[in-house]
Amino acid sequence: MKAMVLRRVVNLADNRAPLELVELPIPEPGDWEILIRVSVCGVCHTELDEIEGRTPPSRFPMILGHQIVGRVEQAGRNASRFRPGDRVGMGWINHACGRCHLCRAGKENLCPDFQATGRDASGGYAQYTTVSQDFAYGIPEVFTDEEAAPLLCAGAIGYRSLRLTGLRDGETLGLVGFGASAHLVLKMVRHLFPRSRIFAFSRTPAERDFARELGAAWAGGFEEEPPAKMHRAIDTTPAWQPIVAALLHLEPGGRLVINAIRKEERDKEALLGLDYPRHLWLEKEIKSVANVSRRDVAEFLELAAQMPIKPEYQVYRLEEANQALVELKERKIRGAKVLRVD
Numbered sequence: 001m002k003a004m005v006l007r008r009v010v011n012l013a014d015n016r017a018p019l020e021l022v023e024l025p026i027p028e029p030g031d032w033e034i035l036i037r038v039s040v041c042g043v044c045h046t047e048l049d050e051i052e053g054r055t056p057p058s059r060f061p062m063i064l065g066h067q068i069v070g071r072v073e074q075a076g077r078n079a080s081r082f083r084p085g086d087r088v089g090m091g092w093i094n095h096a097c098g099r100c101h102l103c104r105a106g107k108e109n110l111c112p113d114f115q116a117t118g119r120d121a122s123g124g125y126a127q128y129t130t131v132s133q134d135f136a137y138g139i140p141e142v143f144t145d146e147e148a149a150p151l152l153c154a155g156a157i158g159y160r161s162l163r164l165t166g167l168r169d170g171e172t173l174g175l176v177g178f179g180a181s182a183h184l185v186l187k188m189v190r191h192l193f194p195r196s197r198i199f200a201f202s203r204t205p206a207e208r209d210f211a212r213e214l215g216a217a218w219a220g221g222f223e224e225e226p227p228a229k230m231h232r233a234i235d236t237t238p239a240w241q242p243i244v245a246a247l248l249h250l251e252p253g254g255r256l257v258i259n260a261i262r263k264e265e266r267d268k269e270a271l272l273g274l275d276y277p278r279h280l281w282l283e284k285e286i287k288s289v290a291n292v293s294r295r296d297v298a299e300f301l302e303l304a305a306q307m308p309i310k311p312e313y314q315v316y317r318l319e320e321a322n323q324a325l326v327e328l329k330e331r332k333i334r335g336a337k338v339l340r341v342d
């Protein structure tokens, strides 16, 4: 099978082709696993963190990619949940122990044995992949493969982030950064909380226009002042300055949820601009969001199918994965990026 593999951590500024196209044997599914013939795999910002070593793969070479849609090609001896030909998806959560106190409390996303697809186990930048049947999802009919892929991470983590904000209808929400996840959150909020106004912050005019097109009440740069204070905000940027700016515009008692697996070091000195009375006092809260649970993915897929929420996307071929990643790094974004694997 064809696969795009990462052999070592690299800096994308020096190496614009970190993934190598190789030919590999088709993997065999274990007893409780299914073999998936991949159709589409979404490209996520987390791949940049894996490539550049902020959350490096646990072994090399690694096949990245954790927003996978395809069809069951073969089921392992004991795997009866899906049948060959069924359309299934895989997300970021590839394994959790199921026994620790966090797993038992429904917080498998925080499990110490958490393993991620495309970082700790082979992902979807390939023609085939395997996964435990318990960590795969049926894909609702209403979506095409391309539409479904970004829902599996960008959508599911956006759903978890939104849940963690505690937003209530009528409260204002700030979206700090406006990429694949934020644009899906905007669509969700317009459906679930129709009276809430959304303020979108982005570095690029194209993303700000995109946010307005999708119904944001206001869009501006990180240094601009929104028309009202924000009750809740979700940060999806890799940087620190947008967080400091968002805290300044938070309502008393407001909450900022940081949806980023890692932050880059480049502008860390922006944190020195934190002024306790202006940015943190009056019971402002900061909370991070870590991984997703299977419940997040399954609930979100159901919600997305009801609405229905259809992501905007750009298609690349598997062999063009490097180009898609570089464009993501350079913020050439409109919605989500997906790889078509044929």
Ligand SMILES: [Zn+2]
Residues within 6 Å of the ligand: 044, 045, 046, 066, 092, 153, 154
């Ligand atoms: Zn992701």
Ligand SMILES: [Zn+2]
Residues within 6 Å of the ligand: 096, 097, 098, 099, 100, 101, 102, 103, 104, 108, 111, 112, 113
């Ligand atoms: Zn566990």
